[in-house]
Amino acid sequence: QINGQRLWQSLMELARVGATEQGGNCRLALTALDGQGRDLVVGWMKDAGLSISVDQVGNIFGRRAGRNPALAPVMTGSHIDTQPTGGKFDGCYGVMAGLEIMRTLQDTGLQTEAPLELAIWTNEEGSRFVPVMMGSGVFAGKFPLATALDATDMSGKRVRDELQAIGYAGMLPVGGRPVGAYYEAHIEQGPILEAQDKVIGVVTGSLGLRWYDVNVTGMEMHAGPTPMSVRQDALFAATHLMQEVIHIARDHQPHGRGTVGVVQVHPGSRNVIPGQVQFTADLRHEDAATLALMDQRWRQACAEAGERFGVKVELIDVQHFPPTPFATPLVQHIREQAQRAGYSHMDIVTGAGHDAVYIADVAPTAMIFVPCKDGISHNEIEDAQPEHLEAGANVLLNAMLQTAGV
Amino acid sequence: QINGQRLWQSLMELARVGATEQGGNCRLALTALDGQGRDLVVGWMKDAGLSISVDQVGNIFGRRAGRNPALAPVMTGSHIDTQPTGGKFDGCYGVMAGLEIMRTLQDTGLQTEAPLELAIWTNEEGSRFVPVMMGSGVFAGKFPLATALDATDMSGKRVRDELQAIGYAGMLPVGGRPVGAYYEAHIEQGPILEAQDKVIGVVTGSLGLRWYDVNVTGMEMHAGPTPMSVRQDALFAATHLMQEVIHIARDHQPHGRGTVGVVQVHPGSRNVIPGQVQFTADLRHEDAATLALMDQRWRQACAEAGERFGVKVELIDVQHFPPTPFATPLVQHIREQAQRAGYSHMDIVTGAGHDAVYIADVAPTAMIFVPCKDGISHNEIEDAQPEHLEAGANVLLNAMLQTAGV
Numbered sequence: 168q169i170n171g172q173r174l175w176q177s178l179m180e181l182a183r184v185g186a187t188e189q190g191g192n193c194r195l196a197l198t199a200l201d202g203q204g205r206d207l208v209v210g211w212m213k214d215a216g217l218s219i220s221v222d223q224v225g226n227i228f229g230r231r232a233g234r235n236p237a238l239a240p241v242m243t244g245s246h247i248d249t250q251p252t253g254g255k256f257d258g259c260y261g262v263m264a265g266l267e268i269m270r271t272l273q274d275t276g277l278q279t280e281a282p283l284e285l286a287i288w289t290n291e292e293g294s295r296f297v298p299v300m301m302g303s304g305v306f307a308g309k310f311p312l313a314t315a316l317d318a319t320d321m322s323g324k325r326v327r328d329e330l331q332a333i334g335y336a337g338m339l340p341v342g343g344r345p346v347g348a349y350y351e352a353h354i355e356q357g358p359i360l361e362a363q364d365k366v367i368g369v370v371t372g373s374l375g376l377r378w379y380d381v382n383v384t385g386m387e388m389h390a391g392p393t394p395m396s397v398r399q400d401a402l403f404a405a406t407h408l409m410q411e412v413i414h415i416a417r418d419h420q421p422h423g424r425g426t427v428g429v430v431q432v433h434p435g436s437r438n439v440i441p442g443q444v445q446f447t448a449d450l451r452h453e454d455a456a457t458l459a460l461m462d463q464r465w466r467q468a469c470a471e472a473g474e475r476f477g478v479k480v481e482l483i484d485v486q487h488f489p490p491t492p493f494a495t496p497l498v499q500h501i502r503e504q505a506q507r508a509g510y511s512h513m514d515i516v517t518g519a520g521h522d523a524v525y526i527a528d529v530a531p532t533a534m535i536f537v538p539c540k541d542g543i544s545h546n547e548i549e550d551a552q553p554e555h556l557e558a559g560a561n562v563l564l565n566a567m568l569q570t571a572g573v
Numbered sequence: 574q575i576n577g578q579r580l581w582q583s584l585m586e587l588a589r590v591g592a593t594e595q596g597g598n599c600r601l602a603l604t605a606l607d608g609q610g611r612d613l614v615v616g617w618m619k620d621a622g623l624s625i626s627v628d629q630v631g632n633i634f635g636r637r638a639g640r641n642p643a644l645a646p647v648m649t650g651s652h653i654d655t656q657p658t659g660g661k662f663d664g665c666y667g668v669m670a671g672l673e674i675m676r677t678l679q680d681t682g683l684q685t686e687a688p689l690e691l692a693i694w695t696n697e698e699g700s701r702f703v704p705v706m707m708g709s710g711v712f713a714g715k716f717p718l719a720t721a722l723d724a725t726d727m728s729g730k731r732v733r734d735e736l737q738a739i740g741y742a743g744m745l746p747v748g749g750r751p752v753g754a755y756y757e758a759h760i761e762q763g764p765i766l767e768a769q770d771k772v773i774g775v776v777t778g779s780l781g782l783r784w785y786d787v788n789v790t791g792m793e794m795h796a797g798p799t800p801m802s803v804r805q806d807a808l809f810a811a812t813h814l815m816q817e818v819i820h821i822a823r824d825h826q827p828h829g830r831g832t833v834g835v836v837q838v839h840p841g842s843r844n845v846i847p848g849q850v851q852f853t854a855d856l857r858h859e860d861a862a863t864l865a866l867m868d869q870r871w872r873q874a875c876a877e878a879g880e881r882f883g884v885k886v887e888l889i890d891v892q893h894f895p896p897t898p899f900a901t902p903l904v905q906h907i908r909e910q911a912q913r914a915g916y917s918h919m920d921i922v923t924g925a926g927h928d929a930v931y932i933a934d935v936a937p938t939a940m941i942f943v944p945c946k947d948g949i950s951h952n953e954i955e956d957a958q959p960e961h962l963e964a965g966a967n968v969l970l971n972a973m974l975q976t977a978g979v
């Protein structure tokens with residue numbers, strides 16, 4: 168049994184770093200605030216007796232030795248970077264739950280057969296830098312280290328330099344070593360557990376995701392004298408494509424998702440017809456074939472929009488991962504431990520990408536969800552109940568012990 | 574007859590201040606570059622023998638005495654601030670044409686009965702500060718001086734302080750003095766003269782304009798786990814309203830105009846459903862009753878969108894002016910002078926607001942248009958032919974002499 172109060176306190180203390188006025192968090196990946204958050208948590212990890220290492224993409228590992236050093240570690244973890252208007256729990260809960268487990272084992276002096284590791288992955292959110300789930304992606308060999316290190320934010324700053332600046336450009340090669348199992352605890356970030364009144368979500372796998380950038384080029388002209396008939400309005404064209412993202416998702420319910428999150432309109436003057444619009448698109452589905460259909464319809468919509476609206480449309484693939492099923496034996500461990508502890512539970516699929524989705528490629532992987540208030544995440548008002556967070560951490564502890572052997 | 578080559582050279586020299594890489598101009602109102610542009614032109618005005626005064630909103634006047642100092646001046650002018658991605662001719666042509674007339678009169682020693690004045694109006698473009706047509710608006714009593722001085726740009730800088738910073742916070746009270754007549758020469762900023770192969774547009778009046786800001790508030794949520802059915806997507810709602818602006822204009826052809834120029838999406842992260850979208854809307858028509866109908870339909874669309882999309886929609890009136898007919902005798906002078914000089918001409922209505930539209934409220938007013946290449950304006954590639962600019966300035970000269978008396 169973990170200490171729920173200590174878990175809550177650490178979560179609240181971490182949330183003070185980059186706290187926003189609306190009660191949320193803004194601790195964007197590899198900013199000075201991310202550095203402060205890392206320093207705080209690394210201190211706690213050391214106090215919990217973990218030996219720390221940092222790899223070349225800034226992933227942090229805290230290791231607790233097992234009786235059998237030859238065994239691959241049983242790992243848990245998540246991320247502590249946040250959205251620009253993020254909450255206190257997304258990612259941080261998984262890291263603090265892992266820390267709480269290490270603290271509990273330190274308190275009880277219990278040693279596992281296999282070593283245990285707590286991981287903090289770099290730039291999971293993907294709001295400052297793409298690829299999203301960057302640290303776990305390089306760890307799992309999904310893209311090269313150089314792709315990550317050369318990624319730039321909107322202002323042109325590179326991951327490589329920002330890692331240096333906060334002191335987390337580590338020496339350890341990224342990945343390429345065996346992981347016995349990977350568990351990740353996380354808030355659901357959706358409304359299902361709450362609606363079904365369940366405490367534990369047994370996550371069986373993840374939606375597949377496709378991310379795109381779209382550039383629409385028309386012609387800047389004066390809003391007054393230019394007759395409607397001769398306009399090449401990049402924004403008017405773009406609004407139709409933005410709506411198509413939503414329609415594609417709506418036509419593939421209940422598991423289709425479609426979102427436009429970023430829009431930039433150039434030159435951005437009240438009395439100028441926009442000459443250029445850039446926006447992002449995010450499509451998801453749990454079924455690979457359906458996601459492929461959605462992707463196809465989207466490509467076609469972009470291809471046709473040019474002629475239809477007299478503009479140029481450029482579609483860029485930014486990132487994608489397929490629907491990912493988790494490891495059946497680990498999923499079963501989670502289900503059993505929830506059952507044994509008497510927590511209400513249900514199987515669920517994650518709509519959010521998580522570091523677990525990439526790690527699933529190189530290690531048996533599963534996830535534990537707990538409810539969040541009104542299903543709201545990626546919002547400063549994101550909230551969760553201490554009892555639920557405690558329950559999730561208990562299931563995590565026991566599933567890890569079951570896998571690592573006591 | 575004015576000197577077309579000198580006119581062209583001065584236009585090109587002014588265009589060097591704030592020149593952009595694409596061959597356009599970025600000399601936003603009351604920036605340091607606007608200050609440099611003003612200094613350059615004021616120097617030329619002094620060389621042309623004009624006595625300079627600056628009023629409290631930064632409008633600059635250069636006066637050439639008449640034989641009868643009791644007569645109200647015959648004024649011409651325009652603006653030298655530009656759009657963020659503006660061209661070399663919008664506004665600057667009117668000021669340089671006025672300057673060329675003063676130079677021509679200086680060369681010939683001709684004195685008019687009424688005094689002549691050349692005005693440079695502050696912040697005509699309205700891209701950095703609203704109200705648009707700010708200097709002429711205060712001069713004509715359309716809004717109080719304080720409204721103008723307290724206006725702020727996106728970064729919170731005030732007109733009052735920016736005027737001080739560039740040294741154009743003058744002492745002269747704004748307006749409140751008689752103007753005998755006001756003529757303004759301008760590029761058409763639309764495709765009609767070129768399509769009809771005419772050199773001179775005899776501007777009979779202006780479209781009415783309504784400007785709005787719209788704030789749409791939904792709920793920030795995670796793009797992955799949030800089912801489509803529970804979303805309050807501020808952007809999805811906003812795209813429908815943006816399209817409605819265009820549809821309203823299209824349904825009132827040929828004189829309806831509708832434009833969305835500025836869009837801001839918050840928080841602007843790829844995997845966050847937008848919780849807030851702010852955008853501008855611009856509706857125009859030459860008929861007051863039709864513009865009222867368009868305004869009514871737009872208000873209704875905004876009122877209905879809230880319930881339809883599960884979001885909050887706030888509509889803010891930013892500025893408006895009614896369709897403005899110009900003074901028939903002055904319009905007739907322009908038509909006559911074009912005729913007399915053998916320039917092809919046609920009557921035309923301006924779709925752009927101009928300082929003339931506000932001055933028309935306090936003085937008999939008319940405008941002279943010349944064609945611009947492909948009808949393109951508010952674009953760095955804005956272009957015009959030297960012969961057309963020369964023709965417009967000749968018509969301006971002779972119309973002014975006709976009004977002022979020689």
Ligand SMILES: NC(=O)NCCC(=O)O
Nearest residue numbers: 291292299519520797844
């Ligand atoms: N958990 C989470 O917010 N991940 C970010 C990646 C995604 O957009 O799904």
Ligand SMILES: NC(=O)NCCC(=O)O
Nearest residue numbers: 391438697698705925926
């Ligand atoms: N001429 C001009 O560009 N005026 C700006 C005001 C408007 O949008 O019509």
